[in-house]
Amino acid sequence: MQQIISEFESFMGKNGTHYHQFYVGIASDPHDRLINGHGINQAIPHIYWKQPLHTDTVRALEKHFIDKGTKGGPGGGDNNTRYIYTYLITPQTRE
Secondary structure, three states: OHHHHHHHHHHHHHHOOOHHHEEEEEEOOHHHHHHHHOOOOOOOOEEEOOOOOOHHHHHHHHHHHHHHOOEOOOOOOOOOOOEEEEEEOOOOOOO
8 A cells, every 4th residue: 555655645746736736536447537527637746556456555545645635535535446536626627
């Protein structure tokens, strides 16, 4: 879990200055969620963990970042939710 936190923290540090500039979420299909759900395109900085994780792990990671101040909300997804993602919030994105 610490490796994922470190990678996401590094991404956030390179693309913003405050946690509240980012949205963190979980999904069973992060690529679809980012593009169709949030309106992400290649020009908007984003990242997602590419290996499936246990649903409890992604929920704990999501809570970790929300507690630090990112946008997002706990309780989404279902038992197939195994990926975590984040993106820089811009006027073009949908939270």
